Amino acid sequence: MNLDSKIPEGPLAEKWSSHKFNMKLVNPANRRKYHVIVVGSGLAGGAAAASLAEQGYKVSCFCYQDSPRRAHSIAAQGGINAAKNYQNDGDSVQRLFYDTVKGGDYRSREANVYRLAEVSADIIDQCVANGVPFAREYGGLLANRSFGGAQVSRTFYARGQTGQQLLLGAYAALSRQIGLGNVKMHNRHELLDVVKVEGHAKGIIVRNMVSGEVSRHAGDCVVLATGGYGNVFFLSTNAQGCNVTAAYRAHKRGAGFANPCYTQIHPTCIPVHGDKQSKLTLMSESLRNDGRVWTPMDAETAKQIREGRLDPNQLPEADRDYFLERKYPSFGNLAPRDISSRAAKEACDEGRGVAATGLGVFLDFRDAIKRDGQKAIEERYGNLFEMYRCITGDNPYETPMMIFPAVHYTMGGLWVDYNLESTIPGMFVGGEANFSDHGANRLGASALMQGLADGYFVLPYTVGNYLGEQGVAAAGKVTTDHPAFAEVEADVKARINKLLSINGTETPRSFHKRLGQIIWNQCGMARSKEGLEGAIRDLQELRKEFWSNLKVVGGADGINPELERAGRVADFIEFGELMCRDALMREESCGGHFRVEHQTEEGEALRDDENYAFVGVWEYLGDDVEPNLHKEPLIYENVKLATRSYK
Amino acid sequence: MEKTMNLTLKVWRQTSANAKGHFETYKVENISGDSSFLEMMDILSEQLVEAGKEPVAFDHDCREGICGMCSMTINGIPHGPEKATTTCQLHMRHFHDGQTITIEPFRAKPFPVLKDLMVDRSAFDRIIQSGGFITARAGSGVDANAIPIPKKTADYAMDAAACIGCGACVAACPNASAMLFTGAKVSHMNSLPQGKAEKHRRALAMVTTMDGEGFGGCTNIGECEAACPKSISLDMIAQLNRDYATAQVKNFFQPVS
Numbered sequence: 001m002n003l004d005s006k007i008p009e010g011p012l013a014e015k016w017s018s019h020k021f022n023m024k025l026v027n028p029a030n031r032r033k034y035h036v037i038v039v040g041s042g043l044a045g046g047a048a049a050a051s052l053a054e055q056g057y058k059v060s061c062f063c064y065q066d067s068p069r070r071a072h073s074i075a076a077q078g079g080i081n082a083a084k085n086y087q088n089d090g091d092s093v094q095r096l097f098y099d100t101v102k103g104g105d106y107r108s109r110e111a112n113v114y115r116l117a118e119v120s121a122d123i124i125d126q127c128v129a130n131g132v133p134f135a136r137e138y139g140g141l142l143a144n145r146s147f148g149g150a151q152v153s154r155t156f157y158a159r160g161q162t163g164q165q166l167l168l169g170a171y172a173a174l175s176r177q178i179g180l181g182n183v184k185m186h187n188r189h190e191l192l193d194v195v196k197v198e199g200h201a202k203g204i205i206v207r208n209m210v211s212g213e214v215s216r217h218a219g220d221c222v223v224l225a226t227g228g229y230g231n232v233f234f235l236s237t238n239a240q241g242c243n244v245t246a247a248y249r250a251h252k253r254g255a256g257f258a259n260p261c262y263t264q265i266h267p268t269c270i271p272v273h274g275d276k277q278s279k280l281t282l283m284s285e286s287l288r289n290d291g292r293v294w295t296p297m298d299a300e301t302a303k304q305i306r307e308g309r310l311d312p313n314q315l316p317e318a319d320r321d322y323f324l325e326r327k328y329p330s331f332g333n334l335a336p337r338d339i340s341s342r343a344a345k346e347a348c349d350e351g352r353g354v355a356a357t358g359l360g361v362f363l364d365f366r367d368a369i370k371r372d373g374q375k376a377i378e379e380r381y382g383n384l385f386e387m388y389r390c391i392t393g394d395n396p397y398e399t400p401m402m403i404f405p406a407v408h409y410t411m412g413g414l415w416v417d418y419n420l421e422s423t424i425p426g427m428f429v430g431g432e433a434n435f436s437d438h439g440a441n442r443l444g445a446s447a448l449m450q451g452l453a454d455g456y457f458v459l460p461y462t463v464g465n466y467l468g469e470q471g472v473a474a475a476g477k478v479t480t481d482h483p484a485f486a487e488v489e490a491d492v493k494a495r496i497n498k499l500l501s502i503n504g505t506e507t508p509r510s511f512h513k514r515l516g517q518i519i520w521n522q523c524g525m526a527r528s529k530e531g532l533e534g535a536i537r538d539l540q541e542l543r544k545e546f547w548s549n550l551k552v553v554g555g556a557d558g559i560n561p562e563l564e565r566a567g568r569v570a571d572f573i574e575f576g577e578l579m580c581r582d583a584l585m586r587e588e589s590c591g592g593h594f595r596v597e598h599q600t601e602e603g604e605a606l607r608d609d610e611n612y613a614f615v616g617v618w619e620y621l622g623d624d625v626e627p628n629l630h631k632e633p634l635i636y637e638n639v640k641l642a643t644r645s646y647k
Numbered sequence: 648m649e650k651t652m653n654l655t656l657k658v659w660r661q662t663s664a665n666a667k668g669h670f671e672t673y674k675v676e677n678i679s680g681d682s683s684f685l686e687m688m689d690i691l692s693e694q695l696v697e698a699g700k701e702p703v704a705f706d707h708d709c710r711e712g713i714c715g716m717c718s719m720t721i722n723g724i725p726h727g728p729e730k731a732t733t734t735c736q737l738h739m740r741h742f743h744d745g746q747t748i749t750i751e752p753f754r755a756k757p758f759p760v761l762k763d764l765m766v767d768r769s770a771f772d773r774i775i776q777s778g779g780f781i782t783a784r785a786g787s788g789v790d791a792n793a794i795p796i797p798k799k800t801a802d803y804a805m806d807a808a809a810c811i812g813c814g815a816c817v818a819a820c821p822n823a824s825a826m827l828f829t830g831a832k833v834s835h836m837n838s839l840p841q842g843k844a845e846k847h848r849r850a851l852a853m854v855t856t857m858d859g860e861g862f863g864g865c866t867n868i869g870e871c872e873a874a875c876p877k878s879i880s881l882d883m884i885a886q887l888n889r890d891y892a893t894a895q896v897k898n899f900f901q902p903v904s
Contacts, residue, residue: 047785050785051784051785054784054785065708065714065716066706066716066767066768066769067768067769067771067772067812068772069715069772069775069812070708070709070714070715070716070812072708072709072714074709074713074714075709075711075713075714084791084792086792122786122788124791125788125789125790125791126783126785126786126787126788127788127791128788128791128794128841129781129783129787129788129789129841130780130781130783130788130841131780131781131804131808131835131836131839131841131842133801133804133805133808133835133839134791134801135801135805136795136796136797136798136801137798138797138798139795140795140796140797140798140801141792141795142791142792158805158808159805159809161713161809163713164713164809164811165805165808168808171775172775172779172780172781173780173783173785175772175775175776175779175780176776176780176782178772178776179776179777185772187769187772210761237711239708239709239710239714240707240708240709240710241708273679273681274679274681274682276679276682276686276689276690277682277686278683278685278686278689278710279710279711281710281711282711386731387711387712387736390712390729390732390736390738391683391736391738392681393680393681393738393740456785456786457785457786460785507693507696507697509689509693510693551696553695553696553699553700553701553702554701558662558663558762559704559761559762559765561692561702561704562696562701562702
């Protein structure tokens with residue numbers, strides 16, 4: 001497996017501009033001869049499809065939702081970072097770059113992160129041009145707020161629905177291109193496999209989720225922007241349909257999978273209420289700007305609160321432990337996500353948790369309301385408070401919110417080089433689906449930034465470069481008549497038939513729940529050698545059971561949500577094993593990956609830069625063969641590796 | 648312990664777009680008040696699957712009230728009885744033990760039923776494709792602070808842009824009018840300085856597409872606003888009417904596109 005990261009020569013700040021100059025261009029008149037397949041219509045996919053079409057390429061875009069406007073980018077609440085320094089508080093490209101590398105616990109690639117910080121300012125300009133109604137001050141200029149892991153205010157936002165507004169901006173641009181006939185949109189289609197011709201990605205096999213028809217699509221290259229794999233945990237903040245199938249199918253066809261164990265557990269979610277729950281709901285991290293996180297000092301008081309015998313509002317100041325402020329005085333309630341989540345888990349492990357299950361901590365706005373008035377708080381977080389009230393039945397203006405960590409984002413993903421090209425030539429990967437920018441932990445408000453950076457400002461250049469290198473004579477040469485398409489299509493159909501013909505007794509959802517339990521317990525917030533080894537055995541067992549006792553009602557034709565889930569769960573089970581292997585391999589703690597064997601005396605993550613400053617990239621070798629590990633060393637020329645401290 | 652409830656569900660079943668549909672009655676038991684409506688539907692589905700029957704097909708995705716994918720008309724009201732709430736955010740604590748709940752798809756001619764409770768809302772996409780955008784190619788934006796936009800204007804645009812495109816407004820309207828949806832998008836973009844250049848073109852194109860898709864006209868009933876999970880205001884329809892009328896007059900003297 002060739003892991004040449006293709007980082008351009010030259011000083012960090014000049015890499016992207018010199019690379020842009022050195023890349024091949026395609027003459028505008030020739031662009032229409034190329035056909036680009038984009039899978040996914042979120043911020044990365046939607047923006048890439050729109051931008052490539054604007055440049056003149058012929059684009060086909062696929063999404064599993066009923067409209068490209070519904071991709072899960074829409075659910076991001078808090079905001080998007082950009083190094084605009086509109087607040088005159090010391091921000092710069094260099095600082096955003098540094099914060100992101102540090103926030104990622106020094107496990108990301110310097111050159112990619114620098115480029116991300118560099119294009120961040122262009123993203124805001126582009127979004128405003130597209131009509132994104134960002135929050136503004138009375139003077140008419142853009143407002144900012146701060147987010148975890150940063151000491152400057154660089155986050156742009158649109159109430160509590162920044163993701164929706166950014167996605168609607170990209171969707172509008174995409175819709176314009178659909179209307180002009182430059183993009184052919186395929187809604188309600190799910191990617192089931194990738195087709196390679198002479199080693200290059202040249203097409204995909206998809207299933208029409210309405211008719212059930214399996215069809216072939218050929219292109220000159222393929223862009224995957226298919227999101228993250230958080231639903232491997234069953235309960236996560238992801239949408240119900242989010243899945244790993246596209247990325248995992250590409251992996252099985254030769255794309256290296258990087259750092260699958262890097263998952264983000266977000267500290268501020270609404271606690272779990274019961275076993276029939278289908279998803280967890282995130283409360284934006286922006287709430288930590290004004291909310292104070294606490295639990296009672298002792299377990300006995302916590303018990304009284306849990307049992308409803310004590311009103312938390314009545315608890316005197318001295319009996320409250322504002323544990324983030326205590327442990328991390330300089331960042332306080334805005335400590336990064338991995339650190340805040342672990343601190344909450346620790347408090348609950350000590351029996352000081354609240355909520356009926358004991359798995360919850362308070363996020364209290366009492367002091368902020370006293371200081372700024374309820375109206376100001378309403379203005380800032382009104383819709384989030386409303387959402388909380390709607391889900392829990394509690395009024396957070398009167399009683400403190402309860403939160404608990406939940407799986408939210410996955411930093412691992414398909415390995416890509418500086419051009420966002422995977423180890424399969426001609427297959428590009430953008431957004432959460434790739435591994436590139438967040439290292440072992442993502443800072444708040446950086447996912448939207450990365451999705452749009454990839455979609456608007458990176459892929460449109462690097463895809464063009466690839467097409468230019470292939471030459472215009474190659475444009476459109478591969479068609480769906482190529483035998484490779486028939487072969488992969490036959491595989492896909494055989495797999496569907498297999499899923500339908502097991503005739504066992506257990507439903508896909510039940511398998512999914514069992515999978516989630518194994519992963520959450522052994523590959524969640526705290527991981528150990530013993531636990532992971534056990535999990536791998538359990539997952540192998542679960543996989544066997546799945547393929548011998550699965551029950552899928554309905555047939556291959558028409559709408560069949562059970563069949564859809566079965567296919568996704570099958571991939572999640574295999575992928576879960578890969579995750580555990582990666583976590584087992586990484587004998588250190590970094591960011592969201594916490595190995596109990598590797599911690600400081602104070603219980604903080606203990607990195608091992610000497611042995612583990614690399615990207616772990618897995619090569620698939622067969623269903624019952626252990627995957628092969630490859631390493632891309634991470635070389636830091638501009639940032640000095642240090643112990644991450646937010647104290 | 649928390650209280651649970653037993654419910655009778657009358658659910659619309661329809662095998663495919665062209666098939667004839669009918670109501671089926673099901674019972675679900677021990678439903679927690681903290682479950683969402685869709686979690687209750689999950690329980691029903693698992694129950695059906697375990698009995699070897701096909702589950703009820705329904706659209707859903709984010710389950711946090713923002714993607715606009717979930718639909719369903721519950722006891723005659725799109726997204727159910729709670730104000731400003733999507734089906735996925737409707738919790739069972741708003742129902743009571745022993746209640747019978749009728750669940751139908753969003754009913755409107757431009758939203759054909761695909762299966763059971765799933766409908767095809769792609770007509771909304773086509774309305775946007777005809778004009779619901781601001782033409783600004785990637786990379787062509789000027790500095791974001793170059794054009795100050797008064798807070799009031801930005802807030803108004805945001806109010807309009809909050810629409811999630813779920814289609815409840817259409818399903819609630821006796822005329823199956825899409826004026827609230829189209830009005831929201833037109834108001835969002837036409838009120839911003841960046842959107843002014845295409846203001847008239849946008850209003851004309853979107854209304855033409857809307858009519859072509861078979862949506863009915865607005866007769867000021869107001870059911871759309873009442874059903875809207877994001878509380879989009881009827882003012883958006885007023886703005887659409889204004890912008891459309893102006894555009895028509897201008898277009899009469901000199902074509903705007």
